[in-house]
Amino acid sequence: MLVQRRPDISPSEITPKGVFENRRKFLQAAGIIAATGIGGTAFVGAKPARAVMKLSVRPSPLSVSETPTSLKDVTTYNNYYEFGTDKTDPSETADKLKTRPWTVAVEGEIKKPKVYDIDELLKLAPLEERVYRLRCVEGWSMVIPWDGFSLSELIKRVEPTGKAKFVEFTTLADKAQMPGVGMAVLKWPYVEALRMDEAMHPLTMLTLGLYGEALPNQNGAPVRVVVPWKYGFKSGKSIVKIRFVEEQPKTTWQLANPREYGFYSNVNPEVDHPRWSQAKERRIGEFGKRPTLMFNGYADQVASLYAGMDLKKNY
Amino acid sequence: MVRLQPTPRQIQWIKAAVFTVCLVPVARLGWLAAHHGLGANPIEYITRSTGWWTLTFLLITLTVTPLRRLTNLNWLLRLRRMLGLFAFFYVCLHFSIYIWLDQFFDLTSIGKDIVKRPFITVGFGAFVLLIPLAATSTNAMVKRLGARRWQLLHRLIYLIAICGVIHFWWLVKKNINEPLTFAALLAILLLIRLAFRARKSAAPTASQKSVTRSQVA
Numbered sequence: 001m002l003v004q005r006r007p008d009i010s011p012s013e014i015t016p017k018g019v020f021e022n023r024r025k026f027l028q029a030a031g032i033i034a035a036t037g038i039g040g041t042a043f044v045g046a047k048p049a050r051a052v053m054k055l056s057v058r059p060s061p062l063s064v065s066e067t068p069t070s071l072k073d074v075t076t077y078n079n080y081y082e083f084g085t086d087k088t089d090p091s092e093t094a095d096k097l098k099t100r101p102w103t104v105a106v107e108g109e110i111k112k113p114k115v116y117d118i119d120e121l122l123k124l125a126p127l128e129e130r131v132y133r134l135r136c137v138e139g140w141s142m143v144i145p146w147d148g149f150s151l152s153e154l155i156k157r158v159e160p161t162g163k164a165k166f167v168e169f170t171t172l173a174d175k176a177q178m179p180g181v182g183m184a185v186l187k188w189p190y191v192e193a194l195r196m197d198e199a200m201h202p203l204t205m206l207t208l209g210l211y212g213e214a215l216p217n218q219n220g221a222p223v224r225v226v227v228p229w230k231y232g233f234k235s236g237k238s239i240v241k242i243r244f245v246e247e248q249p250k251t252t253w254q255l256a257n258p259r260e261y262g263f264y265s266n267v268n269p270e271v272d273h274p275r276w277s278q279a280k281e282r283r284i285g286e287f288g289k290r291p292t293l294m295f296n297g298y299a300d301q302v303a304s305l306y307a308g309m310d311l312k313k314n315y
Numbered sequence: 316m317v318r319l320q321p322t323p324r325q326i327q328w329i330k331a332a333v334f335t336v337c338l339v340p341v342a343r344l345g346w347l348a349a350h351h352g353l354g355a356n357p358i359e360y361i362t363r364s365t366g367w368w369t370l371t372f373l374l375i376t377l378t379v380t381p382l383r384r385l386t387n388l389n390w391l392l393r394l395r396r397m398l399g400l401f402a403f404f405y406v407c408l409h410f411s412i413y414i415w416l417d418q419f420f421d422l423t424s425i426g427k428d429i430v431k432r433p434f435i436t437v438g439f440g441a442f443v444l445l446i447p448l449a450a451t452s453t454n455a456m457v458k459r460l461g462a463r464r465w466q467l468l469h470r471l472i473y474l475i476a477i478c479g480v481i482h483f484w485w486l487v488k489k490n491i492n493e494p495l496t497f498a499a500l501l502a503i504l505l506l507i508r509l510a511f512r513a514r515k516s517a518a519p520t521a522s523q524k525s526v527t528r529s530q531v532a
Binding site for chain 1: 354355356358416424427428432433434485486489490
């Protein structure tokens, strides 16, 4: 049953189509200018105020009714090691990232491999605003209104073959735009992966925005994945490649420390990180700690994916 | 060589100045707290900051003796107790924030943490070991214990500093640059002491090795 929990977007919040299209043209023109180098210094040197692209989104029945974390906290406190290991680093250093032009190569065990342009992805399916819980493996959490659609919309279009058992997501790794990539803290590029049924689950989201606007750079612009029942690091950011494979891929944190970070990394209050407890979490903006919920509160929807599996072993 | 020897009055002033400077980190936290400057996760920020300053004050305290030896400025020793007590002050803040703001006096959870989490075990151990040092920091206590026993007890500071650095090292997720810096500085401070010792016992080179080894152990 679809329950409409959130009111429709108010008309005042919707950008008039003309303005929207003009902005789009401006961005495209800017992209061309930057790419061809015409008037390069003039454009780059001017450093215009953050070009905010409003998205027209519709509310989603998959949203939770909890209070969203403030946009300021969402955009100034997060992990994105390509931009530095401090949680304030991404907001300070991600402004150099150029998100246009941007393409995502979809390849591997599929019948219709294709290189998607970011603007094509934005129009692939109607954008929904989904308010999801986010639980970081470090013990803090947020509630974020993400904008996008189920990843399955894309997967269906590329027609996976019978050999496609896993989906692998590769993040951009460009030293010139990402200061953290110069450090050897992780093996670059960042690679994450999901089992096919996890990737096809309606909750798994191909995300292009948050709070009704195009994704801020520090949050994984221009396109990322959001898997709300897994620890945050499972949701790859700034994706340049989506590959369908037969063997379970080696993911970045798993390679970095296999004892601490498993392939599944489902939120689970009963399975502790070897160095700290996962029983509780600090919701950003709240004073006390709250208990962490099984599968981050999405057990009803996703527990069946792991029926019969020992979650202590498959952490 | 000109010996800089401040008068007792000047030393009082120096002490007052150092005392004030040592309060800057906590004053800064207070100011940030009042001006929404602690970021999205204020409790984590305060915990990290007080922990960082505890380690810093431990290292500063451990710098006094070698610095005095190298510069012959004996009056520096007069600052050592205060610096050590500031390390204790910051670790008390650090620990209180952990049990109050982080765990909300959930004693079972704290107990579990101490037993199950090596980084908390070692940090808690360092904190507990620092208590007798703070408690015996007064002149009266030095007298009561006798200088020799007092000194023996206060050698615990080396172990405490090592535990403190390990505590930091084990808690970071991946980027160990900062704990590594603390570890390197601590290693230098401890090695200087070994060098002093070796020179003091000087004399036959044959016995030097065994002295160094027994001190390492």
